[in-house]
Amino acid sequence: PFDWYQKMRDERPVSYDEERRAWDVFKYDAVRTVLSDYETFSSDTPPDDDSGADDSSPLSASMISVDPPEHERLRQFVDDRFQPDAIRDRRPYIETVAESLLDDIEGETFDIVSAYSFPLPVIVIAELLDIPAERRDEFKQWSDALVAAPREQTEETLRKNEQHRTQSIAEMSSFFRNALTERRGSDRDDLVTLAANAEALSPTEQLGFCILLLIAGNITTTNLITNAIWSFAEQDILHAVASGAVDRKQAIEEALRFRSPVQAMSRVATEDTEIDGVEIAADERVTAWIGSANRDESVFDNPDEFLPERSPNRHIAFGTGVHYCLGAPLARLEAGVALSTLFDRYDTIELRDDQFQPVSSPIVYGLESLPLHVE
Numbered sequence: 001p002f003d004w005y006q007k008m009r010d011e012r013p014v015s016y017d018e019e020r021r022a023w024d025v026f027k028y029d030a031v032r033t034v035l036s037d038y039e040t041f042s043s044d045t046p047p048d049d050d051s052g053a054d055d056s057s058p059l060s061a062s063m064i065s066v067d068p069p070e071h072e073r074l075r076q077f078v079d080d081r082f083q084p085d086a087i088r089d090r091r092p093y094i095e096t097v098a099e100s101l102l103d104d105i106e107g108e109t110f111d112i113v114s115a116y117s118f119p120l121p122v123i124v125i126a127e128l129l130d131i132p133a134e135r136r137d138e139f140k141q142w143s144d145a146l147v148a149a150p151r152e153q154t155e156e157t158l159r160k161n162e163q164h165r166t167q168s169i170a171e172m173s174s175f176f177r178n179a180l181t182e183r184r185g186s187d188r189d190d191l192v193t194l195a196a197n198a199e200a201l202s203p204t205e206q207l208g209f210c211i212l213l214l215i216a217g218n219i220t221t222t223n224l225i226t227n228a229i230w231s232f233a234e235q236d237i238l239h240a241v242a243s244g245a246v247d248r249k250q251a252i253e254e255a256l257r258f259r260s261p262v263q264a265m266s267r268v269a270t271e272d273t274e275i276d277g278v279e280i281a282a283d284e285r286v287t288a289w290i291g292s293a294n295r296d297e298s299v300f301d302n303p304d305e306f307l308p309e310r311s312p313n314r315h316i317a318f319g320t321g322v323h324y325c326l327g328a329p330l331a332r333l334e335a336g337v338a339l340s341t342l343f344d345r346y347d348t349i350e351l352r353d354d355q356f357q358p359v360s361s362p363i364v365y366g367l368e369s370l371p372l373h374v375e
């Protein structure tokens with residue numbers, strides 16, 4: 001998509017897409033404004049016009065879809081649990097999970113996505129929610145269904161996609177409704193129990209929270225890990241990062257900028273407004289292209305180059321403003337542990353082939369599989 005972003009930043013940085021009936025915003029400052037000015041650009045977006053979806057999804061009652069002041073109520077009760085200090089305690093557990101996933105790998109050539117980048121975040125969030133990690137394939141199907149967009153958009157594929165989405169939401173809802181009911185009043189310290197006992201939240205909001213947590217951090221973190229390995233291998237800096245010659249944390253930040261797992265987020269205009277001189281009417285949808293902002297030449301020198309020690313690196317891969325990613329410290333920790341555990345284990349890590357299968361979604365950027373050869 002990066003050539004397209006470049007062209008749009010040059011030619012039509014705020015433009016209307018007739019087909020999607022939405023505005024697209026491509027430049028860094030404008031993207032930041034759309035993401036953070038919640039009075040003008042609301043996160044309470046209506047469902048896609050053609051999707052046939054209604055607004056009854058519990059996700060529309062979760063923090064990611066709600067504006068201040070309500071937003072604070074839906075986020076504040078859990079904020080502490082995701083602060084860097086609290087998250088740091090999870091490191092030994094995450095290391096154990098990473099080690100055991102590598103133990104399970106057989107042979108020297110394998111797909112790192114299915115063996116490692118995918119299971120790691122699911123197991124970690126399953127532990128935080130205290131739900132059975134063995135059901136992770138099901139969790140993945142649920143999450144995939146929510147972000148998938150069919151490659152060929154015909155009436156038939158769109159309808160199937162929507163059906164699949166509705167069914168996944170129904171399955172997730174019934175799964176978490178049971179767990180919430182079971183844990184109400186209990187003194188367990190997992191996140192489902194935290195939600196079940198959060199009196200400030202309605203039952204639908206508690207459910208929306210559980211579903212959001214299960215899906216927000218999985219595909220995204222999977223792709224961060226995959227995209228980092230992919231980028232480091234491509235740049236031939238795997239050894240340099242492994243030995244510490246290149247700072248691992250900075251290199252992960254550059255992977256977040258260069259191949260942002262979340263390419264776009266949407267808002268809806270609450271009133272007639274304008275962005276960079278272009279008029280936008282109340283109720284129109286606005287898509288903020290994070291992936292384009294992170295390649296904006298007015299903010300980043302040589303934006304299309306992967307510079308592992310880029311500094312400063314003001315990328316907005318985790319968003320900005322009140323909706324800034326709750327899981328950012330966890331995602332950074334997981335990626336750091338995943339990479340150092342992998343590098344400690346093998347002397348040689350090489351990309352096996354360059355026939356990558358990208359994730360089929362305009363919003364999520366990553367790979368379905370990444371074959372590696374290790375020694």
Ligand code: HEM
Binds near residue numbers: 125220221266331
């Ligand atoms: C919000 C990206 C990992 C939970 C966001 C937003 C972005 C984002 C861009 C802002 C949405 C908006 O402005 O509308 C990412 C990326 C990740 C990641 C790139 C991994 C590399 C995680 C993890 C979790 C998580 C691991 C939880 C375990 C959330 C939640 C929100 C959020 C709950 C909503 C926050 C709010 O509305 O206040 N994320 N995320 N994310 N993320 Fe993440």
